[in-house]
Amino acid sequence: AQSVTQLDSHVSVSEGTPVLLRCNYSSSYSPSLFWYVQHPNKGLQLLLKYTSAATLVKGINGFEAEFKKSETSFHLTKPSAHMSDAAEYFCVVKVNDMRFGAGTRLTVKP
Amino acid sequence: ETGVTQTPRHLVMGMTNKKSLKCEQHLGHNAMYWYKQSAKKPLELMFVYSLEERVENNSVPSRFSPECPNSSHLFLHLHTLQPEDSALYLCASSQGARIEYNEQFFGPGTRLTVL
Numbered sequence: 666a667q668s669v670t671q672l673d674s675h676v677s678v679s680e681g682t683p684v685l686l687r688c689n690y691s692s693s694y695s696p697s698l699f700w701y702v703q704h705p706n707k708g709l710q711l712l713l714k715y716t717s718a719a720t721l722v723k724g725i726n727g728f729e730a731e732f733k734k735s736e737t738s739f740h741l742t743k744p745s746a747h748m749s750d751a752a753e754y755f756c757v758v759k760v761n762d763m764r765f766g767a768g769t770r771l772t773v774k775p
Numbered sequence: 776e777t778g779v780t781q782t783p784r785h786l787v788m789g790m791t792n793k794k795s796l797k798c799e800q801h802l803g804h805n806a807m808y809w810y811k812q813s814a815k816k817p818l819e820l821m822f823v824y825s826l827e828e829r830v831e832n833n834s835v836p837s838r839f840s841p842e843c844p845n846s847s848h849l850f851l852h853l854h855t856l857q858p859e860d861s862a863l864y865l866c867a868s869s870q871g872a873r874i875e876y877n878e879q880f881f882g883p884g885t886r887l888t889v890l
Contacts, residue, residue, distance in 0.1 A: 669817075706883060706884075707883055708779065708865055708867070708880075708881025708882050708883050708884060709818075709865065709867075709879075709881040710881065711878050711879065714878075716876070755817075755818060762820065762831070762833065763820050764817070765817040765818035765819070766817060767815070767816065767817050768817070
């Protein structure tokens with residue numbers, strides 16, 4: 666069985682400062698890992714995915730995530746936050762089926 | 776229209792009503808999905824259809840009944856729902872049902888309230 670934990674339900678950063686959204690997973694087998702973003706009143710949009718290729722994955726809008734097997738982590742980062750990054754972010758692990766994290770709400774202050 | 780559309784965007788229904796949610800994708804995809812997003816709970820995959828056949832049904836109560844008449848349309852028929860079924864229902868589509876290889880595109884969702 667697999668599971669995913671997003672360590673922070675809410676993260677607040679100032680515009681122009683780095684973003685770190687944390688995700689830990691548990692899986693008996695090599696998982697596929699994803700980050701999705703959901704803006705208010707919108708569906709989810711795929712930011713990036715890891716499927717056993719390069720451990721550092723670059724996604725859209727300047728986001729990237731690093732798969733660290735030893736730490737069972739897949740944290741999402743961005744060097745400089747923009748106001749438009751304010752949204753809900755979901756980490757997802759898939760082995761047999763997809764398991765979504767509970768989400769992290771990112772607030773960006775001017 | 777482009778992408779994935781869902782109607783209605785908002786629905787309020789009583790526990791004895793019967794209603795249907797509709798999803799349409801204009802992307803030429805062959806796999807479609809229903810998800811449930813409840814407040815303060817992780818997103819839950821409900822059903823997966825690939826080439827119009829149901830390939831996944833994650834222990835969803837029978838009061839939810841999906842229908843996929845063709846690869847572009849997906850319905851979720853609702854009857855005798857409970858207040859705890861109130862949630863945002865999201866539809867998604869992809870080219871192929873292998874999620875790790877095929878990006879899912881999501882609709883904006885239907886906000887359902889059961890009184």
